[in-house]
Amino acid sequence: MPPPNETPAARALRERQEAEAQRTSDKIDEQIRAERAAMKKKEKGIVRVLLLGQSESGKSTTLKNFRMKYARSAWKQERASWRAVIQLNLLRSINTILDVMQAEMDGEPVDGSNEEPRVAEQGMITTGIIDDSMGGGPRTPISPATPTSPSTPSMPWANTPFGSTVSLSRPSGSSSTQTSPIDSTLTNQHQLLKLRLGPLRRVEFDLRRRLGAGADEDYGSNTEASFGVLGTVTNTARGTLISKRSRSEFGVRKWKDALENGQQVMGRWHARARSSELGHDAGSAGGASGAGDEATEVIASCREDMKSLWMDAAVRGVLKKRKMRLEDSAGFFLNDLDRIATRAYEPSDDDVVRARLRTLGVQEHRIHFEQPMGQSQLFPGSIADFGREWVLYDVGGSRTIRHAWVPFFDNVNAIIFLAPISCFDERLLEDSRVNRLEDSFLLWRTVCSSKLLSRTTLILFLNKCDLLRRKLRSGVLVKNYLPSFGNRPNDPPTVVKYLKEKFRDISKQYSPEPRVTYYYPTSVTDTKATAATLQTVRDAILLEHLKSADFV
Ligand SMILES: Nc1nc2c(ncn2[C@@H]2O[C@H](COP(=O)(O)OP(=O)(O)OP(=O)(O)O)[C@@H](O)[C@H]2O)c(=O)[nH]1
Numbered sequence: 001m002p003p004p005n006e007t008p009a010a011r012a013l014r015e016r017q018e019a020e021a022q023r024t025s026d027k028i029d030e031q032i033r034a035e036r037a038a039m040k041k042k043e044k045g046i047v048r049v050l051l052l053g054q055s056e057s058g059k060s061t062t063l064k065n066f067r068m069k070y071a072r073s074a075w076k077q078e079r080a081s082w083r084a085v086i087q088l089n090l091l092r093s094i095n096t097i098l099d100v101m102q103a104e105m106d107g108e109p110v111d112g113s114n115e116e117p118r119v120a121e122q123g124m125i126t127t128g129i130i131d132d133s134m135g136g137g138p139r140t141p142i143s144p145a146t147p148t149s150p151s152t153p154s155m156p157w158a159n160t161p162f163g164s165t166v167s168l169s170r171p172s173g174s175s176s177t178q179t180s181p182i183d184s185t186l187t188n189q190h191q192l193l194k195l196r197l198g199p200l201r202r203v204e205f206d207l208r209r210r211l212g213a214g215a216d217e218d219y220g221s222n223t224e225a226s227f228g229v230l231g232t233v234t235n236t237a238r239g240t241l242i243s244k245r246s247r248s249e250f251g252v253r254k255w256k257d258a259l260e261n262g263q264q265v266m267g268r269w270h271a272r273a274r275s276s277e278l279g280h281d282a283g284s285a286g287g288a289s290g291a292g293d294e295a296t297e298v299i300a301s302c303r304e305d306m307k308s309l310w311m312d313a314a315v316r317g318v319l320k321k322r323k324m325r326l327e328d329s330a331g332f333f334l335n336d337l338d339r340i341a342t343r344a345y346e347p348s349d350d351d352v353v354r355a356r357l358r359t360l361g362v363q364e365h366r367i368h369f370e371q372p373m374g375q376s377q378l379f380p381g382s383i384a385d386f387g388r389e390w391v392l393y394d395v396g397g398s399r400t401i402r403h404a405w406v407p408f409f410d411n412v413n414a415i416i417f418l419a420p421i422s423c424f425d426e427r428l429l430e431d432s433r434v435n436r437l438e439d440s441f442l443l444w445r446t447v448c449s450s451k452l453l454s455r456t457t458l459i460l461f462l463n464k465c466d467l468l469r470r471k472l473r474s475g476v477l478v479k480n481y482l483p484s485f486g487n488r489p490n491d492p493p494t495v496v497k498y499l500k501e502k503f504r505d506i507s508k509q510y511s512p513e514p515r516v517t518y519y520y521p522t523s524v525t526d527t528k529a530t531a532a533t534l535q536t537v538r539d540a541i542l543l544e545h546l547k548s549a550d551f552v
């Protein structure tokens with residue numbers, strides 16, 4: 001209230017001051033409004049893409065392809081720090097072989113209980129989505145009988161002197177196509193080789209710990225925390241080649257942390273490793289930037305022994321007999337030992353794309369597209385900037401962590417769903433009663449039917465086509481796992497088309513309202529082909545985004 005005895009002059013002054021204060025207040029309000037509007041406009045321009053799919057479907061690999069193509073400088077900066085992860089992948093394979101050899105030497109029985117992972121067999125969790133006809137009992141086994149060697153091989157390795165090299169026999173031709181009786185007899189030379197490679201167990205343990213193994217998740221009912229011990233983890237079952245044994249897989253909540261930790265390992269051990277004397281041929285000279293950490297030293301010094309192990313016919317025989325197909329497993333680098341097991345090793349683009357680092361948390365990656373995209377020519381001017389900023393969310397795909405996906409559902413423009421279609425004869429790692437393809441169909445149905453996602457653009461990658469090709473070529477019959485496939489030709493184009501139709505039917509049947517869905521057969525480890533796919537995907541997502549923002 002104005003003062004009771006206010007003079008006309010005082011009143012005029014007060015009113016001027018009040019008007020001024022109001023102008024300032026309005027200005028601030030206007031600024032806030034403008035900032036909010038700008039933020040909203042910017043937010044509206046940001047494209048949010050969620051990568052979904054079961055574990056090992058290829059989500060992180062797709063993200064890497066995106067970053068490699070569109071965030072080139074960040075990618076290049078980060079590339080070297082993947083070295084420790086790749087080394088860990090390599091050591092996991094080697095130590096798995098050593099574990100399997102040990103099991104063979106101990107005369108452990110070959111586990112064959114997991115040999116028929118069909119889409120829906122008795123006792124399996126089934127949706128009936130793929131084949132309503134399949135509720136029933138066991139089907140005729142398709143596995144060709146695997147010749148077995150004596151369960152207790154001769155073990156004449158006592159008192160063997162350590163030599164400087166261990167020479168073993170080489171497999172004749174490709175082991176994966178070997179059909180003659182398997183020679184899986186291990187000798188004292190194998191025992192010797194195993195001893196020589198013993199230090200790699202400690203290196204694997206050390207690398208895991210340093211990269212952040214605190215984040216490791218254990219699926220196995222009986223997996224021991226210590227390194228060098230086989231877990232009772234059901235590994236990817238591949239038709240006739242199935243494994244019940246695998247070392248637990250390394251996973252992290254945040255890549256960034258793990259990669260930074262990996263870099264620190266290099267730094268910390270740098271000086272020590274210089275004077276390291278291991279008594280082996282250490283391969284190519286050190287001196288490359290970042291080279292010289294202890295893990296690298298030991299790995300380089302064991303290169304020839306690792307090669308001997310991987311190339312050995314009897315070792316391959318044991319792997320085959322015990323149904324381990326390392327070549328198809330995640331993070332397989334044993335064919336690159338000459339390049340990777342050196343002190344000077346620096347990861348290539350392809351190595352990083354193929355490296356396996358299991359995702360446990362949600363990873364957010366921002367990409368700012370520098371080049372104008374296709375539609376910007378169609379929609380010039382201010383729209384050229386629209387959709388330049390992308391946020392890609394990569395999530396963990398195992399069943400136990402899928403609940404973390406939901407909060408992202410109400411704010412994404414597009415979902416890239418990865419369905420690994422080579423997995424039609426495999427079981428889920430986290431629940432061996434469930435066929436992996438069936439799990440993908442179930443997940444796809446959940447995504448399609450979600451009301452929150454009814455306006456979200458769906459893009460389906462029918463992934464791992466390369467592995468599908470290889471599997472079909474090796475004689476695995478789709479109809480044995482999906483009876484409704486019937487007598488169609490058992491070739492990749494037919495299988496891809498058949499599965500695509502299945503996914504399409506689910507989308508049509510379960511989407512709350514009609515929607516456009518894009519389907520791409522992919523092999524996302526093939527970076528060149530994936531680059532072309534991503535270009536198309538990017539254009540498609542942007543077009544849908546522009547439509548939803550009423551620009552079109
Ligand atoms: N051969 C082949 N390998 C693939 C393909 N896509 C992915 N991989 C490999 O499969 C493994 C798993 O891929 P990731 O991208 O890590 O799988 P993810 O979906 O992120 O798995 P989680 O993080 O566990 O949810 C990696 O070793 C990849 O290199 C493919 O199309 N072909």
Ligand SMILES: [Mg+2]
Pocket residue numbers: 059060061357358359394395396397
């Ligand atoms: Mg991942």
